[in-house]
Amino acid sequence: MNQDWGYGINKDRQIDFDRNDRRLAEYIRKYVPSYKLCISCGACTATCSTANLTDFYNIRRLNIFLMRGEIDEIAKHIDKCMFCGKCELVCPRGVNTRQVILIMKEGIKKIKQNEQL
Amino acid sequence: MKKHVFIIGGGVAGAEAASQLVKMGFDVTLAEKETQIGGKLNQWDRLFPSKRKAAEVLDFINKNLVDSKARVLFNTEISKISKQNGGYKIYAGIEECTADAILISTGYDVFNARIKEEYGYGIYENVITSVDLEEMFRNGNKIFNSNKEEPKRIGFVHCVGSRDEKVGNHYCSQVCCVTAVKQAMEVKEILPRAEVYCFYMDLRMFGLQFEDLYRESQEKWGVNFIRGRVSEAAENIDGTILIKVEDTLAGRPLKMKVDLLVLMVGFVPSAGTTEIGKMLNLDLTPENFLKPADEHLDTSSTNLKGVFIAGTCKSPKTIADTFADARAATLKIKEFLEGSEK
Numbered sequence: 393m394n395q396d397w398g399y400g401i402n403k404d405r406q407i408d409f410d411r412n413d414r415r416l417a418e419y420i421r422k423y424v425p426s427y428k429l430c431i432s433c434g435a436c437t438a439t440c441s442t443a444n445l446t447d448f449y450n451i452r453r454l455n456i457f458l459m460r461g462e463i464d465e466i467a468k469h470i471d472k473c474m475f476c477g478k479c480e481l482v483c484p485r486g487v488n489t490r491q492v493i494l495i496m497k498e499g500i501k502k503i504k505q506n507e508q509l
Numbered sequence: 510m511k512k513h514v515f516i517i518g519g520g521v522a523g524a525e526a527a528s529q530l531v532k533m534g535f536d537v538t539l540a541e542k543e544t545q546i547g548g549k550l551n552q553w554d555r556l557f558p559s560k561r562k563a564a565e566v567l568d569f570i571n572k573n574l575v576d577s578k579a580r581v582l583f584n585t586e587i588s589k590i591s592k593q594n595g596g597y598k599i600y601a602g603i604e605e606c607t608a609d610a611i612l613i614s615t616g617y618d619v620f621n622a623r624i625k626e627e628y629g630y631g632i633y634e635n636v637i638t639s640v641d642l643e644e645m646f647r648n649g650n651k652i653f654n655s656n657k658e659e660p661k662r663i664g665f666v667h668c669v670g671s672r673d674e675k676v677g678n679h680y681c682s683q684v685c686c687v688t689a690v691k692q693a694m695e696v697k698e699i700l701p702r703a704e705v706y707c708f709y710m711d712l713r714m715f716g717l718q719f720e721d722l723y724r725e726s727q728e729k730w731g732v733n734f735i736r737g738r739v740s741e742a743a744e745n746i747d748g749t750i751l752i753k754v755e756d757t758l759a760g761r762p763l764k765m766k767v768d769l770l771v772l773m774v775g776f777v778p779s780a781g782t783t784e785i786g787k788m789l790n791l792d793l794t795p796e797n798f799l800k801p802a803d804e805h806l807d808t809s810s811t812n813l814k815g816v817f818i819a820g821t822c823k824s825p826k827t828i829a830d831t832f833a834d835a836r837a838a839t840l841k842i843k844e845f846l847e848g849s850e851k
Contacts, residue, residue, distance in 0.1 A: 407756060409765035421731070428727045432736065432758045456759045459733070485724075 412461025419499045419509045420458065424492050429485040430455050436479030436489055448472040451479050451489055458496065467500050511536045512846040515599050515608035517587055517785060520548025521828060522820025522835040523614035524570040529839040530612075531577035535846065538608070539574075540585040540601045542781065546571055548616050554646035556828055557684075557691040558718040566828060586781075590788055597815065610815045610842050613791075613799065614835065615781035617821040619774040620670025620678065627741040628666065628772055635660075635750050636742060636770045638669075639685070642692055650699050652769070655748055659700055660768035664752060665689045666739045667709040671775030680796045682775030683825045686712050687719045689773045690726045697730040706733045706765070708754055716827070735763070742770055776825035789813055798824050808834070809841035817842055 420427050436451045437443055443450035449457075449469040457465045470493065479489040502509055514530050516523045519541030527539045545551060547570065553563040574581065585602035592598075596609045622630035622638050629636045634655035645652050654660045667689055671682040686709070693705045712734070714720045726732040737754040745751055750770045756763040778786075778798050786793055792800040792812045799818045802810035809817050819838035820831045 405761055407759065407761050407763040409763055425728070428731060429724065431734075453759070456756065460756065460759060460763065462759075 407460050407462060409460065413463060413503075414459075414461035415509045416463055416466075416496065416499045416503065417458050417461065420492055420495050423495045424488050426485070426487045427455070427492050430487050431485060432456065433484060435482040435484060439478045439482050441476060441478070442472050442474055446472055451493065454496070455492070463500065463503065466496065467504075470497055470500065512609040513538070513596075513607065514610045514612060514842060514846075515597070515601075515606055516540065516612045516614060518548070518614040518616055518781065518820075518822070519543075519546045519581065520614060520616045520820060521550055521566070521570060521831045522616070522822075522838075523548075523612070524574050525832055525835040526612055526614060526819055526839050527579040527581075528570075528573035528577035529836055530842065531579050533839065533843050535843075537577070537579040538582065538601075538606055539579055540582045540587060540599075542584065542586045544583050546574060546581070549619075550828065552640055552643060552647075554643050555691070555695065557687045558716060558722050560691065560695075587785065587788070590785075595815075609846055610817065612817045612819060612838060612842060613782075613785055613811075613822055614818070614820045615785055615822045616779045617776040617782070617825065618779040620676070620682075620777050622669055622772045622774050624676050625669055625673075625772070628669065628739065628770070629742045629744065629750070630772055633742065633744040633748075633750060633770075635744075635748055635768065636772065638772045638774045639688060639692060640774065642696075642771050646692075646695060650695075652696065652699055654768050658768075660703060662704045662706070662765075662767045663693075663696055663700075663769045663771065664739075664750075664765070664767040665693055665705070665707045665771045665773060666752075667707065667712075667773050668738065669772040669774050670777065672710065678775060678777065678796070681713060681825075683713070683715070684827055685773040685775055687714060687716065687722060689771075690714075690719075690722050690732070692771065693732040694722070694726050694730045697732065704733070705730075706735055706767070708735050708737060708739050708752075710736070710738050737763070776821060778822065782822040789816060791816070791818075794824075796824075798822060807841070809838040810845075815845065817845075 434452050440450050442448040473493050477490050513536040516539045519539050524546045527537045530537045547567045589600040599606045714723050737757045739752050739754045743751045749766050753764050794800045799822045801808040817838050819835045
Protein backbone atom coordinates (compact mmCIF):
# COMPACT_ATOMS: atom_id res chain seq x y z
CA MET A 393 0.00 0.00 0.00
CA ASN A 394 1.30 3.42 -0.85
CA GLN A 395 1.92 5.22 2.44
CA ASP A 396 3.27 8.50 1.04
CA TRP A 397 0.81 11.04 2.44
CA GLY A 398 2.86 13.99 1.24
CA TYR A 399 4.36 14.72 4.66
CA GLY A 400 7.99 14.49 5.69
CA ILE A 401 10.13 15.33 8.70
CA ASN A 402 12.51 18.24 8.39
CA LYS A 403 15.83 18.09 10.14
CA ASP A 404 16.04 20.74 12.88
CA ARG A 405 18.26 23.54 11.63
CA GLN A 406 18.88 24.82 15.15
CA ILE A 407 22.37 24.40 16.58
CA ASP A 408 21.84 22.56 19.86
CA PHE A 409 24.86 23.82 21.72
CA ASP A 410 24.48 21.61 24.76
CA ARG A 411 24.18 18.40 22.76
CA ASN A 412 26.94 19.08 20.29
CA ASP A 413 30.33 17.47 20.58
CA ARG A 414 32.86 20.25 21.05
CA ARG A 415 35.89 18.05 21.65
CA LEU A 416 37.39 18.97 18.29
CA ALA A 417 37.30 22.69 19.10
CA GLU A 418 39.02 22.03 22.44
CA TYR A 419 41.63 19.91 20.63
CA ILE A 420 42.42 22.74 18.23
CA ARG A 421 42.47 25.34 21.01
CA LYS A 422 45.12 23.22 22.65
CA TYR A 423 47.40 22.75 19.65
CA VAL A 424 46.79 26.03 17.78
CA PRO A 425 46.28 28.71 20.45
CA SER A 426 45.95 31.50 17.87
CA TYR A 427 42.70 29.86 16.72
CA LYS A 428 40.90 31.59 19.61
CA LEU A 429 41.64 34.99 18.07
CA CYS A 430 39.38 34.64 15.01
CA ILE A 431 36.96 37.59 14.77
CA SER A 432 35.15 36.25 11.69
CA CYS A 433 36.16 39.18 9.51
CA GLY A 434 36.12 36.97 6.40
CA ALA A 435 39.39 38.11 4.87
CA CYS A 436 40.44 34.44 4.63
CA THR A 437 37.28 33.60 2.73
CA ALA A 438 37.64 36.51 0.34
CA THR A 439 41.08 35.33 -0.68
CA CYS A 440 40.36 31.58 -0.66
CA SER A 441 40.65 30.13 -4.19
CA THR A 442 38.90 26.93 -3.24
CA ALA A 443 35.93 28.81 -1.79
CA ASN A 444 35.73 31.02 -4.87
CA LEU A 445 35.79 28.16 -7.35
CA THR A 446 34.05 25.26 -5.57
CA ASP A 447 31.33 24.71 -3.00
CA PHE A 448 33.96 24.54 -0.24
CA TYR A 449 32.61 26.06 2.97
CA ASN A 450 35.66 28.30 3.40
CA ILE A 451 37.72 28.56 6.53
CA ARG A 452 35.71 31.26 8.27
CA ARG A 453 32.58 29.13 8.26
CA LEU A 454 34.56 26.04 9.16
CA ASN A 455 35.85 27.90 12.21
CA ILE A 456 32.38 28.88 13.31
CA PHE A 457 30.96 25.37 12.88
CA LEU A 458 33.96 23.98 14.67
CA MET A 459 33.39 26.23 17.69
CA ARG A 460 29.71 25.20 17.76
CA GLY A 461 30.53 21.52 17.53
CA GLU A 462 28.92 20.90 14.12
CA ILE A 463 31.53 18.40 13.05
CA ASP A 464 29.59 16.59 10.30
CA GLU A 465 29.48 19.78 8.26
CA ILE A 466 33.22 20.24 8.60
CA ALA A 467 34.11 16.66 7.70
CA LYS A 468 32.16 17.01 4.46
CA HIS A 469 34.22 19.96 3.29
CA ILE A 470 37.63 19.85 4.84
CA ASP A 471 39.39 17.79 2.19
CA LYS A 472 38.82 20.46 -0.43
CA CYS A 473 41.41 22.79 1.16
CA MET A 474 44.60 23.01 -0.96
CA PHE A 475 46.81 24.39 1.83
CA CYS A 476 47.88 27.34 -0.31
CA GLY A 477 48.09 29.50 2.84
CA LYS A 478 46.70 32.72 1.42
CA CYS A 479 44.20 32.85 4.30
CA GLU A 480 47.08 32.96 6.75
CA LEU A 481 48.72 35.84 4.87
CA VAL A 482 45.65 38.07 5.07
CA CYS A 483 44.52 37.25 8.64
CA PRO A 484 44.56 40.51 10.71
CA ARG A 485 44.70 38.58 13.99
CA GLY A 486 47.57 36.30 13.00
CA VAL A 487 45.64 33.04 13.21
CA ASN A 488 47.70 30.09 12.00
CA THR A 489 44.92 28.97 9.68
CA ARG A 490 46.80 26.23 7.84
CA GLN A 491 47.72 24.64 11.13
CA VAL A 492 44.04 24.87 12.15
CA ILE A 493 42.99 22.88 9.07
CA LEU A 494 45.77 20.35 9.55
CA ILE A 495 44.89 19.71 13.20
CA MET A 496 41.20 19.68 12.28
CA LYS A 497 41.81 16.83 9.82
CA GLU A 498 43.84 14.97 12.39
CA GLY A 499 41.12 15.42 15.03
CA ILE A 500 38.31 14.32 12.71
CA LYS A 501 40.28 11.20 11.82
CA LYS A 502 40.74 10.39 15.51
CA ILE A 503 37.06 10.96 16.27
CA LYS A 504 36.04 8.68 13.39
CA GLN A 505 38.37 5.97 14.69
CA ASN A 506 37.05 6.48 18.24
CA GLU A 507 40.48 7.46 19.48
CA GLN A 508 41.10 9.70 22.49
CA LEU A 509 41.44 13.37 21.47
CA MET B 510 32.38 90.05 45.06
CA LYS B 511 33.03 86.48 44.02
CA LYS B 512 30.70 85.02 41.41
CA HIS B 513 28.67 82.06 42.55
CA VAL B 514 28.23 78.81 40.59
CA PHE B 515 25.54 76.34 41.59
CA ILE B 516 26.16 72.73 40.56
CA ILE B 517 23.34 70.21 40.42
CA GLY B 518 24.52 66.62 40.83
CA GLY B 519 27.60 65.39 42.69
CA GLY B 520 28.73 62.52 40.50
CA VAL B 521 32.09 62.45 38.79
CA ALA B 522 31.34 65.46 36.55
CA GLY B 523 29.77 67.65 39.24
CA ALA B 524 32.38 66.94 41.93
CA GLU B 525 35.31 67.44 39.56
CA ALA B 526 33.83 70.68 38.20
CA ALA B 527 33.19 71.95 41.74
CA SER B 528 36.80 71.63 42.86
CA GLN B 529 38.09 73.06 39.57
CA LEU B 530 35.77 76.09 39.79
CA VAL B 531 36.90 76.82 43.35
CA LYS B 532 40.50 76.74 42.10
CA MET B 533 39.53 79.32 39.48
CA GLY B 534 38.33 81.62 42.27
CA PHE B 535 34.57 81.15 42.25
CA ASP B 536 32.14 80.44 45.06
CA VAL B 537 30.66 77.01 44.51
CA THR B 538 27.64 75.22 45.93
CA LEU B 539 27.12 71.59 44.98
CA ALA B 540 23.74 69.94 45.54
CA GLU B 541 23.64 66.13 45.68
CA LYS B 542 20.45 64.17 46.25
CA GLU B 543 22.23 61.18 47.81
CA THR B 544 24.36 61.06 50.96
CA GLN B 545 27.68 60.63 49.17
CA ILE B 546 29.71 62.02 46.31
CA GLY B 547 30.50 59.95 43.23
CA GLY B 548 27.09 58.95 41.89
CA LYS B 549 26.99 55.74 39.86
CA LEU B 550 30.73 55.23 40.25
CA ASN B 551 30.01 54.02 43.79
CA GLN B 552 28.41 50.90 42.27
CA TRP B 553 31.49 49.97 40.30
CA ASP B 554 34.36 47.76 41.41
CA ARG B 555 37.00 48.12 38.72
CA LEU B 556 37.27 50.32 35.64
CA PHE B 557 38.29 49.59 32.07
CA PRO B 558 40.78 49.57 30.44
CA SER B 559 43.39 49.10 33.21
CA LYS B 560 41.03 47.42 35.73
CA ARG B 561 42.01 49.99 38.34
CA LYS B 562 39.76 50.17 41.39
CA ALA B 563 36.88 52.64 41.10
CA ALA B 564 37.62 53.54 44.73
CA GLU B 565 40.88 55.18 43.61
CA VAL B 566 38.99 57.56 41.35
CA LEU B 567 36.39 58.18 44.05
CA ASP B 568 39.13 59.00 46.56
CA PHE B 569 40.60 61.46 44.07
CA ILE B 570 37.38 63.41 43.54
CA ASN B 571 36.40 63.26 47.21
CA LYS B 572 39.78 64.55 48.36
CA ASN B 573 39.79 67.38 45.81
CA LEU B 574 36.30 68.36 46.79
CA VAL B 575 37.06 68.40 50.51
CA ASP B 576 40.31 70.34 49.92
CA SER B 577 38.52 72.90 47.77
CA LYS B 578 36.10 73.66 50.65
CA ALA B 579 33.26 73.96 48.15
CA ARG B 580 29.90 74.02 49.88
CA VAL B 581 28.19 70.65 49.47
CA LEU B 582 24.52 70.08 50.22
CA PHE B 583 23.75 66.36 50.63
CA ASN B 584 20.26 64.87 50.56
CA THR B 585 19.18 67.86 48.57
CA GLU B 586 16.86 68.01 45.59
CA ILE B 587 15.97 71.02 43.51
CA SER B 588 12.32 72.02 43.64
CA LYS B 589 12.34 75.20 41.58
CA ILE B 590 14.64 77.49 39.62
CA SER B 591 13.71 81.03 38.63
CA LYS B 592 15.50 83.91 36.90
CA GLN B 593 16.62 86.81 39.07
CA ASN B 594 18.72 89.90 38.26
CA GLY B 595 20.46 88.29 35.32
CA GLY B 596 21.23 85.24 37.41
CA TYR B 597 19.19 82.44 38.92
CA LYS B 598 17.41 81.73 42.17
CA ILE B 599 17.50 78.06 43.14
CA TYR B 600 15.27 76.37 45.68
CA ALA B 601 17.44 73.53 46.93
CA GLY B 602 15.85 71.47 49.69
CA ILE B 603 15.07 73.93 52.45
CA GLU B 604 17.49 76.55 51.11
CA GLU B 605 17.16 79.36 48.63
CA CYS B 606 20.37 80.23 46.77
CA THR B 607 21.20 82.81 44.17
CA ALA B 608 23.72 81.95 41.47
CA ASP B 609 25.41 83.66 38.54
CA ALA B 610 25.71 80.38 36.66
CA ILE B 611 24.31 76.87 36.95
CA LEU B 612 26.09 73.67 35.98
CA ILE B 613 23.87 70.64 35.47
CA SER B 614 25.59 67.31 36.00
CA THR B 615 22.65 65.11 36.82
CA GLY B 616 23.97 62.07 34.96
CA TYR B 617 22.36 58.89 33.73
CA ASP B 618 20.38 55.92 34.98
CA VAL B 619 20.97 52.39 33.80
CA PHE B 620 18.26 51.02 31.55
CA ASN B 621 15.54 49.22 33.49
CA ALA B 622 16.09 45.65 32.28
CA ARG B 623 12.57 44.60 33.33
CA ILE B 624 11.29 46.44 30.25
CA LYS B 625 13.03 43.81 28.10
CA GLU B 626 10.65 41.22 29.48
CA GLU B 627 11.77 38.49 27.05
CA TYR B 628 15.10 38.30 28.92
CA GLY B 629 13.33 37.63 32.20
CA TYR B 630 15.11 40.07 34.50
CA GLY B 631 13.19 40.24 37.75
CA ILE B 632 11.38 37.01 36.79
CA TYR B 633 14.19 34.44 36.62
CA GLU B 634 16.66 34.51 39.49
CA ASN B 635 19.65 33.66 37.32
CA VAL B 636 19.24 36.64 35.03
CA ILE B 637 21.17 39.60 36.42
CA THR B 638 22.45 42.94 35.11
CA SER B 639 26.00 44.19 34.67
CA VAL B 640 25.41 46.38 37.75
CA ASP B 641 24.44 43.32 39.83
CA LEU B 642 27.58 41.52 38.66
CA GLU B 643 29.69 44.52 39.60
CA GLU B 644 28.14 44.34 43.08
CA MET B 645 29.26 40.69 43.31
CA PHE B 646 32.78 41.81 42.44
CA ARG B 647 32.66 44.52 45.11
CA ASN B 648 31.41 42.06 47.71
CA GLY B 649 34.52 39.95 47.61
CA ASN B 650 34.43 38.43 44.13
CA LYS B 651 31.91 35.76 44.97
CA ILE B 652 29.88 34.70 41.95
CA PHE B 653 26.98 32.38 42.66
CA ASN B 654 23.76 31.48 40.94
CA SER B 655 20.47 31.28 42.82
CA ASN B 656 21.34 27.78 44.12
CA LYS B 657 24.49 29.18 45.72
CA GLU B 658 26.59 27.21 43.24
CA GLU B 659 29.39 28.53 41.12
CA PRO B 660 28.10 28.92 37.56
CA LYS B 661 29.79 26.73 34.96
CA ARG B 662 28.60 28.70 31.99
CA ILE B 663 27.87 32.42 31.90
CA GLY B 664 26.34 34.42 29.06
CA PHE B 665 26.62 38.16 28.51
CA VAL B 666 23.94 39.86 26.42
CA HIS B 667 25.15 43.09 24.84
CA CYS B 668 22.96 46.09 23.93
CA VAL B 669 20.19 45.59 26.51
CA GLY B 670 18.22 48.82 26.22
CA SER B 671 20.59 50.18 23.59
CA ARG B 672 20.28 50.14 19.80
CA ASP B 673 16.76 48.87 20.30
CA GLU B 674 13.85 50.83 18.91
CA LYS B 675 11.41 48.47 20.58
CA VAL B 676 12.29 50.09 23.92
CA GLY B 677 12.66 53.56 22.42
CA ASN B 678 16.45 53.74 22.66
CA HIS B 679 17.98 53.68 19.20
CA TYR B 680 21.39 54.95 20.31
CA CYS B 681 24.55 53.10 21.36
CA SER B 682 25.49 53.42 25.04
CA GLN B 683 29.17 53.24 24.10
CA VAL B 684 30.67 51.74 27.24
CA CYS B 685 28.79 48.42 27.57
CA CYS B 686 30.82 46.53 24.94
CA VAL B 687 34.12 47.13 26.67
CA THR B 688 32.48 46.68 30.08
CA ALA B 689 31.26 43.22 29.00
CA VAL B 690 34.77 42.31 27.86
CA LYS B 691 36.18 43.58 31.17
CA GLN B 692 33.59 41.71 33.23
CA ALA B 693 34.00 38.53 31.16
CA MET B 694 37.72 38.57 31.98
CA GLU B 695 37.04 39.23 35.66
CA VAL B 696 34.65 36.28 35.73
CA LYS B 697 37.32 34.06 34.21
CA GLU B 698 39.79 35.36 36.77
CA ILE B 699 37.47 34.27 39.59
CA LEU B 700 36.13 31.10 37.93
CA PRO B 701 38.90 29.89 35.58
CA ARG B 702 36.97 26.77 34.58
CA ALA B 703 33.74 28.53 33.67
CA GLU B 704 32.79 29.00 30.02
CA VAL B 705 31.97 32.59 29.11
CA TYR B 706 29.97 33.62 26.04
CA CYS B 707 29.30 37.16 24.85
CA PHE B 708 26.34 37.68 22.51
CA TYR B 709 26.81 40.85 20.50
CA MET B 710 25.50 42.64 17.40
CA ASP B 711 28.67 44.66 16.82
CA LEU B 712 31.62 45.06 19.13
CA ARG B 713 32.40 48.74 19.44
CA MET B 714 35.92 48.94 20.82
CA PHE B 715 36.46 52.63 20.23
CA GLY B 716 39.09 53.46 22.86
CA LEU B 717 42.80 53.21 22.16
CA GLN B 718 43.31 50.22 24.46
CA PHE B 719 39.90 48.58 24.09
CA GLU B 720 40.86 46.41 21.11
CA ASP B 721 43.75 45.07 23.19
CA LEU B 722 41.28 44.15 25.93
CA TYR B 723 39.13 42.32 23.40
CA ARG B 724 42.17 40.41 22.16
CA GLU B 725 43.32 39.66 25.71
CA SER B 726 39.88 38.31 26.59
CA GLN B 727 40.14 35.81 23.73
CA GLU B 728 43.83 34.98 23.90
CA LYS B 729 44.49 34.87 27.61
CA TRP B 730 41.07 34.13 29.08
CA GLY B 731 39.35 32.16 26.30
CA VAL B 732 36.18 34.26 26.28
CA ASN B 733 33.88 33.25 23.40
CA PHE B 734 31.96 35.67 21.19
CA ILE B 735 28.81 34.78 19.27
CA ARG B 736 27.38 37.36 16.89
CA GLY B 737 23.63 37.61 17.24
CA ARG B 738 21.04 39.29 19.40
CA VAL B 739 19.49 36.98 22.00
CA SER B 740 15.79 36.80 21.18
CA GLU B 741 14.53 35.26 24.40
CA ALA B 742 15.48 33.55 27.62
CA ALA B 743 13.46 30.84 29.37
CA GLU B 744 13.97 29.16 32.72
CA ASN B 745 14.61 25.41 32.93
CA ILE B 746 13.18 23.46 35.84
CA ASP B 747 16.58 23.44 37.58
CA GLY B 748 16.78 27.24 37.39
CA THR B 749 19.27 27.36 34.52
CA ILE B 750 18.47 29.66 31.63
CA LEU B 751 17.87 28.51 28.06
CA ILE B 752 18.63 31.21 25.52
CA LYS B 753 17.79 31.44 21.84
CA VAL B 754 19.92 33.39 19.43
CA GLU B 755 20.80 33.30 15.78
CA ASP B 756 24.45 32.56 15.28
CA THR B 757 24.54 35.04 12.41
CA LEU B 758 28.04 34.03 11.33
CA ALA B 759 26.92 30.42 10.92
CA GLY B 760 23.58 31.50 9.53
CA ARG B 761 21.75 29.11 11.84
CA PRO B 762 19.62 29.51 14.96
CA LEU B 763 21.25 28.32 18.17
CA LYS B 764 20.06 27.37 21.63
CA MET B 765 22.23 27.17 24.71
CA LYS B 766 21.87 26.59 28.44
CA VAL B 767 23.63 29.01 30.79
CA ASP B 768 23.85 29.02 34.57
CA LEU B 769 23.92 32.79 34.80
CA LEU B 770 22.85 35.39 32.23
CA VAL B 771 24.24 38.91 32.54
CA LEU B 772 22.41 41.74 30.78
CA MET B 773 24.63 44.64 29.70
CA VAL B 774 22.27 47.50 30.53
CA GLY B 775 22.71 50.76 28.66
CA PHE B 776 22.48 54.45 29.55
CA VAL B 777 19.27 56.44 29.75
CA PRO B 778 18.97 60.06 30.94
CA SER B 779 18.53 59.99 34.73
CA ALA B 780 15.23 60.94 36.32
CA GLY B 781 16.98 64.04 37.65
CA THR B 782 18.24 64.99 34.21
CA THR B 783 14.74 64.75 32.75
CA GLU B 784 13.28 66.72 35.66
CA ILE B 785 15.79 69.60 35.51
CA GLY B 786 15.51 69.70 31.72
CA LYS B 787 11.76 70.13 32.02
CA MET B 788 12.07 72.65 34.88
CA LEU B 789 14.34 74.93 32.85
CA ASN B 790 12.78 74.15 29.48
CA LEU B 791 16.15 73.05 28.09
CA ASP B 792 16.52 71.73 24.57
CA LEU B 793 16.78 67.96 24.39
CA THR B 794 18.46 65.68 21.90
CA PRO B 795 16.22 63.18 20.06
CA GLU B 796 17.43 60.65 22.67
CA ASN B 797 16.10 62.91 25.50
CA PHE B 798 19.54 63.81 26.82
CA LEU B 799 20.30 67.52 27.43
CA LYS B 800 21.30 69.19 24.20
CA PRO B 801 24.50 71.25 23.93
CA ALA B 802 24.41 74.63 22.19
CA ASP B 803 26.65 73.32 19.39
CA GLU B 804 27.58 69.70 18.77
CA HIS B 805 31.18 70.56 17.84
CA LEU B 806 32.01 74.09 18.90
CA ASP B 807 30.24 74.52 22.23
CA THR B 808 29.28 71.30 23.93
CA SER B 809 29.07 72.82 27.43
CA SER B 810 26.47 75.60 26.97
CA THR B 811 22.72 75.17 26.57
CA ASN B 812 19.90 77.18 25.00
CA LEU B 813 19.67 79.07 28.31
CA LYS B 814 22.23 81.77 29.07
CA GLY B 815 24.21 80.95 32.20
CA VAL B 816 23.13 77.30 32.31
CA PHE B 817 25.82 74.75 31.48
CA ILE B 818 25.92 70.97 31.23
CA ALA B 819 28.59 68.36 31.88
CA GLY B 820 28.91 64.60 31.99
CA THR B 821 26.43 61.88 31.19
CA CYS B 822 23.35 64.09 31.28
CA LYS B 823 24.45 64.96 27.71
CA SER B 824 25.28 61.53 26.35
CA PRO B 825 26.74 58.19 27.47
CA LYS B 826 30.39 58.66 28.46
CA THR B 827 33.37 56.84 29.92
CA ILE B 828 34.84 58.04 33.22
CA ALA B 829 37.81 59.58 31.36
CA ASP B 830 35.53 61.48 28.99
CA THR B 831 33.39 62.64 31.92
CA PHE B 832 36.44 64.19 33.61
CA ALA B 833 37.48 65.92 30.38
CA ASP B 834 33.94 67.14 29.81
CA ALA B 835 33.60 68.51 33.36
CA ARG B 836 36.85 70.45 33.00
CA ALA B 837 35.76 71.79 29.61
CA ALA B 838 32.54 73.05 31.19
CA THR B 839 34.42 74.89 33.95
CA LEU B 840 36.41 76.82 31.32
CA LYS B 841 33.21 77.77 29.53
CA ILE B 842 31.70 78.94 32.85
CA LYS B 843 34.81 81.00 33.64
CA GLU B 844 34.64 82.60 30.20
CA PHE B 845 30.96 83.41 30.73
CA LEU B 846 31.31 84.84 34.25
CA GLU B 847 34.41 86.90 33.59
CA GLY B 848 33.05 88.14 30.28
CA SER B 849 29.82 89.26 31.90
CA GLU B 850 31.74 91.35 34.42
CA LYS B 851 32.84 93.85 31.77
